[in-house]
Amino acid sequence: MTLAASVRADFPRFWKTIEYSAEIGTGRSGGLSRLALSDADRQMRDLFVTWCRDAGLSVTIDRVGNIHARRAGRDDTLPPVLVGSHLDTQENGGRFDGIAGTLGALELVRSLNDAGHITRRPIEIVNWTNEEGARFSPPMTASGCFAGAYEVDWVHARQDDDGITFGEALRSIGYLGDAAPGGRAIDSYFELHIEQGPVLDAGNVQVGVVTHGFRSHGYLVEFHGETAHTGPWPMERRRNALIAAARLLVAVDDIGWEYAQTGGKGTGARLVAWPNKAGILSDWAQAVCDVRHDDPATAAIMASRVEAAIDAAAARTGCTATTLDRWDWGGKIFDDALVAEIRRTASHLGYSHRDLPSQAGHDAYFLARICPTAMIFTPCRGGITHNNNENAGRADLEPGLNVLLHSVVARADLEDDSIS
CATH class of the missing domain: 3.40.630.10 (Zn peptidases)
Incomplete structure (x- = not known):
């Protein structure tokens, strides 16, 4: 049948x-x-x-x-x-x-x-x-x-x-x-x-056959500092967790720009802090960030730079940093036989198609x-x-x-x- x-x-x-x-x-x-x-x-x-x-x-x-x-x-x-x-x-x-x-x-x-x-x-x-x-x-x-x-x-x-x-x-x-x-x-x-x-739309291609995924490395990082008054408290004694998290996210964005010409990306996706109010330094902050690249070896280099940036952000602000969660995915993960079947099916049904990564x-x-x-x-x-x-x-x-x-x-x- x-x-x-x-x-x-x-x-x-x-x-x-x-x-x-x-x-x-x-x-x-x-x-x-x-x-x-x-x-x-x-x-x-x-x-x-x-x-x-x-x-x-x-x-x-x-x-x-x-x-x-x-x-x-x-x-x-x-x-x-x-x-x-x-x-x-x-x-x-x-x-x-x-x-x-x-x-x-x-x-x-x-x-x-x-x-x-x-x-x-x-x-x-x-x-x-x-x-x-x-x-x-x-x-x-x-x-x-x-x-x-x-x-x-x-x-x-x-x-x-x-x-x-x-x-x-x-x-x-x-x-x-x-x-x-x-x-x-x-x-x-x-x-x-x-x-x-934008690849399929720009090329007027009907079907994308996904061959692999960009190698991605993500981080959820928590910083601890100390609350203090924003006016009289000396700069050299400040431990502002909000600034530590912000420094990390800017560093990740910079890493992305350094690898942008080869398709790399660095994203500062989220920053939350407490108390996060005017007139007071925040003693707690969390940041979510990731880097990704089509080449796994390059993605690994980018990830190592993120880890160095975590330490540098903590040291520069006098805060402590803890990586609460880390995730990575992508690479050559999709099944060759299934990918070939999708190509064959697209051709058989008369649809234009091209290989591309996710x-x-x-x-x-x-x-x-x-x-x-x-x-x-x-x-x-x-x-x-x-x-x-x-x-x-x-x-x-x-x-x-x-x-x-x-x-x-x-x-x-x-x-x-x-x-x-």
Whole structure:
């Protein structure tokens, strides 16, 4: 039993789900502010679960809130093919980042239902919790837990700016499930995502075949100093944690500019301090930063310079510094066979395509640690993302959606069990 090459996803139906999503957790004009485990996230999850059950899928929630919706296969004892992304957004987020991939996975199974095609392997669509890391640091927390990078209790203990823990937030929205995250055989993982860059749009290319990820190194650093009056307290005796964190972030930005000509990036993403008021020095601050580069060796050099900058910022300000968390991902992580299948499928369906790396972090990075993994990029207008002006239309999304459909089915129907 094979899926006819003429089968295509029902784009109007897919677009309708995108429009429904765009009404939940609205932010600035045209965008979304649907932070992980917020009430808006709960509303979107409830709707997504309803859609999945209406499509005949069995839904399971794990202990970090990941939603798995399973479509049985002809041989349901085989490990499933996972397809998904995330439904949470940044505070000033767009309507497509992650969402297009999750709802694209839903459209995939709806289209298979329409075609009456039952794949050999089961297919599970997944909504990963807290991909963005906008509320709970670090990003990709729950997919990392699924892949064994983080323990459940550690994830549950993450706190937002109001001191609410990840676990408390899960309970409050009713998505603290019973299932263990991961710990089972997975055949493969596919993720459809907007490119979040300008390459495909500028080149009028319909499909991006993701070959690897930029090597990225991220840090959450805490500085401790001492409060004092901003007027009479001598400069030589000041221990201003706010300035220590600021010096680090400026240093990281400088590192990014030094490597910018070869595509490197350094980002000072977040600074919080206490008391953070006029008239008083802050005795506590936290900074979040990262560096990334296409060349892993260069990225490692950039990371070593960040670590030196942490020490230098503390020494210059008389503060102490502690790296509370460090994460790294990327490199040559995607499966060659799956990447080749995506290329073949794009060509077979008549879509223009090109190889390119992912410069952002994605849940696929963690899944690549435990199973063959691949990503498909669609264009987004001007490459704008993490911004309420993020935009994509039918011409941008439909080719990638159809490539996802046929690539996943090709994998799920493969007869060679030695690949699992």
